[in-house]
Amino acid sequence: xxxxxxxxxWASSCGGCEVAVLDIHExxxxxxxxxxxxxxxxxxxxxxxxxxxMKDNYIDVCFFNGAIRLSEQEHLAHLLRQKSKIxxxxxxxxxxxxxxxxxNFFYRHEIMNRAYLETPSTVNPQNILPQEVTKVKEGEITIxxxxxxxxTLGQTVEVDYFVPGCPPVPDxxxxxxEALDKKKLPPKGSVIAGDKTLCDxxxxxxxxxxxxxxxxxxxxxxxxxxxxxxQGIICCGPATRSGCGNRxxxxxxxCRGCFGPAPEIHDQGAKLLSAxxxxxxxxxxxxxxxxxxxxxxxxxxxxxxxxxxxMLKRKLIREEKK
Amino acid sequence: xxxxxxxxxxxxxxxxxAGADLAxxxxxxxxxxxxxxxxxxxxxxxxxxxIKAFLEGADGVLVAGCHPPSDCHxxxxxxxxxxxxxxxxxxxxxxxxxEGRLRLEWVSASEGEKYARVVNEFTEQVRALGxxxxxxxxxxxxxx
Numbered sequence: 001x002x003x004x005x006x007x008x009x010w011a012s013s014c015g016g017c018e019v020a021v022l023d024i025h026e027x028x029x030x031x032x033x034x035x036x037x038x039x040x041x042x043x044x045x046x047x048x049x050x051x052x053x054m055k056d057n058y059i060d061v062c063f064f065n066g067a068i069r070l071s072e073q074e075h076l077a078h079l080l081r082q083k084s085k086i087x088x089x090x091x092x093x094x095x096x097x098x099x100x101x102x103x104n105f106f107y108r109h110e111i112m113n114r115a116y117l118e119t120p121s122t123v124n125p126q127n128i129l130p131q132e133v134t135k136v137k138e139g140e141i142t143i144x145x146x147x148x149x150x151x152t153l154g155q156t157v158e159v160d161y162f163v164p165g166c167p168p169v170p171d172x173x174x175x176x177x178e179a180l181d182k183k184k185l186p187p188k189g190s191v192i193a194g195d196k197t198l199c200d201x202x203x204x205x206x207x208x209x210x211x212x213x214x215x216x217x218x219x220x221x222x223x224x225x226x227x228x229x230x231q232g233i234i235c236c237g238p239a240t241r242s243g244c245g246n247r248x249x250x251x252x253x254x255c256r257g258c259f260g261p262a263p264e265i266h267d268q269g270a271k272l273l274s275a276x277x278x279x280x281x282x283x284x285x286x287x288x289x290x291x292x293x294x295x296x297x298x299x300x301x302x303x304x305x306x307x308x309x310x311m312l313k314r315k316l317i318r319e320e321k322k
Numbered sequence: 323x324x325x326x327x328x329x330x331x332x333x334x335x336x337x338x339x340a341g342a343d344l345a346x347x348x349x350x351x352x353x354x355x356x357x358x359x360x361x362x363x364x365x366x367x368x369x370x371x372x373i374k375a376f377l378e379g380a381d382g383v384l385v386a387g388c389h390p391p392s393d394c395h396x397x398x399x400x401x402x403x404x405x406x407x408x409x410x411x412x413x414x415x416x417x418x419x420x421e422g423r424l425r426l427e428w429v430s431a432s433e434g435e436k437y438a439r440v441v442n443e444f445t446e447q448v449r450a451l452g453x454x455x456x457x458x459x460x461x462x463x464x465x466x
Contacts, residue, residue: 074463105416149459156461270369273413277406285390285404292408299416311373316418317457 004060004180006031007039007051008090009080011066011073012100012150017091018042018065020167024174034181035060039080051079059084061180063163065091067100067308068151072144081157086185088176092166094153095191096260097308099166101150104307104314105299108148148317150308162191166258166305169245194242197262198255201242206230209279214294217254228254229279234301239271258305267311269302276302327381327448331356331441332367336395337430338386344434352438353445356384363387364426365399369410372424376414377456382423382448386440389428400428422447423454 010018022028038059039046062084068074081087092098103111116122116129134141153159163172172192179185186192194201206227215232222228228235228249236257237249244259261268282291295301303310333339339360345352361367364387372383385407387400394400407426415421425447427440 068461071462074461078463145462147462151459151461156463156465158465267370267373269413270373270410273409274369274406277409278402280405282405283391283398283401288405288408291405292412295409295412297416298409298413302413311370311377312417313459315416316454317459318455 004035005038005058006035007059007062007080007084008037008042009039009062009064009066009076010042011064011076011094011153012069013066013091013093014099015042016167017093020091020165020169021063021173023167024170024177027170027174027177030181031177034177048076048079051076051083054083056082057085061086061088061176063088063090064153065089065094067093067097068147068153068156069100069103070144070146074147074151074156077153077156086160087153087157088161088163089153089159090163091168092164092258092260092305094159095162095164095309096306097150097152098258098305101152101306101308102300102304103150106315107317108146112146149314152309155308160188161186162189164191164193164241164258164260165244169243169247171245172243191241191260191263193244193259195263196242198237198240198242198244198246198249198259202227202237202246202249204228204249210281211279212281214276214280214291216296222252222254224252234276234295236268236272236302236304238275239265239268256304257302260306260309266309268306269299269310272302273298325449325453327355327445327451327453328379329356329382329384329441329445329448330375330380331358331384331386332361332364332371333358333429334364334366334387334395334400335360335362337388337393338364338427338437340431341386341429341433341437344431345438346434348434350434350438352441355445355448356441363394363396363399364403365394365396365401365406367403367406369406369413372410373414376419376423376454377458379454379456381451381454382425382444384425384427384440384444386427386429386437389430393428393430419454420451422451 062080089095204227211232233254235254237255240257241259241262265271280291367385375383388394390400411421411424425444429437
């Protein structure tokens with residue numbers, strides 16, 4: 001039997017997804033049985049030119065993790081799409097933009113100033129900012145363009161499967177590997193994860209939700225059997241897709257929403273906002289401010305993993321006046 | 323040319339839509355900028371409706387429902403809107419949309435006059451803010 005050819009690539013990500021591939025432990029041997037790895041910058045010495053030399057559709061499955069923030073990443077997304085039969089958005093950054101996508105709360109110049117001029121640990125007396133092209137006596141040197149907006153992989157190229165998670169769990173990887181092995185692939189566009197909300201799979205004790213006061217997780221020690229929301233701790237379970245194995249919940253931490261929007265919904269943040277506002281016990285108009293103040297950073301909290309994927313995608317950029 | 327803001331109004335079926343109707347049948351003259359959408363309850367106004375309105379060209383969004391605490395036909399739908407809209411304003415502000423572009427009002431079926439006043443006030447408020455001019459970000463190289 002001819003082996004599958006796999007490729008792995010990382011764009012704007014932390015590298016956790018690369019490690020998550022290895023979380024399948026000894027099952028990695030099963031992967032090696034059915035597949036060869038033809039491109040994986042983290043682990044093997046292949047170059048971009050090797051990918052360019054491949055025929056179209058040469059790669060069977062490309063696991064692409066990370067969001068699209070630089071022109072280099074965008075280029076590789078297009079290139080790998082062209083060379084791959086199946087493109088998998090692996091991890092929440094590729095699927096939804098995730099943590100790198102929080103940069104969409106700022107404008108490009110703000111990010112540059114913060115990173116290269118303002119941070120207390122920066123010493124940059126000449127206020128030098130990275131330039132895409134720099135002339136030196138040997139010629140020109142270039143670095144990739146830093147885009148003003150972080151995009152998801154799905155916004156950049158056609159994606160066949162989405163594997164959310166920060167990082168994805170071994171079960172999801174094995175679901176895909178086994179589907180490949182048995183040649184029974186799910187329909188295009190499938191999200192390889194649960195098909196319910198996290199709350200549907202949560203085993204904590206739930207009461208009728210009427211929350212007198214919302215507290216931040218740093219302010220309390222949560223009870224490890226009761227629903228977090230019942231305790232006034234914001235948990236992203238109501239609007240988040242299941243399939244993670246409830247790892248945070250089992251470690252007595254509320255859900256942060258890394259599996260992205262639950263099935264049938266698109267905008268996780270708006271839905272969470274709606275859910276959280278519904279369960280507050282404050283019914284007096286003059287006390288509404290108290291409720292609003294108890295959630296200091298609604299956009300950051302509710303869109304933590306999905307800002308570039310959300311309806312608004314980023315902080316408003318105004319159309320330039322013509 | 324004077325800027326005429328586009329405003330989407332989500333009016334609850336039981337109070338505010340009837341209030342708007344009263345303003346009309348009483349032949350009151352008021353700003354024509356609000357495009358009313360009848361919803362069963364102000365509590366039915368999902369934040370995604372508001373966001374979608376802004377995305378598709380609204381400069382302002384009005385949500386109007388029955389007076390709290392107890393006028394709501396569904397008992398507490400208006401209380402949900404009462405908490406949801408201010409939190410949504412705070413969240414939209416973080417995303418660059420001024421708080422003044424979203425407004426929550428209580429208008430009963432007998433308050434045609436109040437409805438007309440609210441629409442006039444809100445229209446002027448949004449006019450002063452100017453067009454929203456939403457630019458939807460796209461990947462630079464397009465999508466293939």
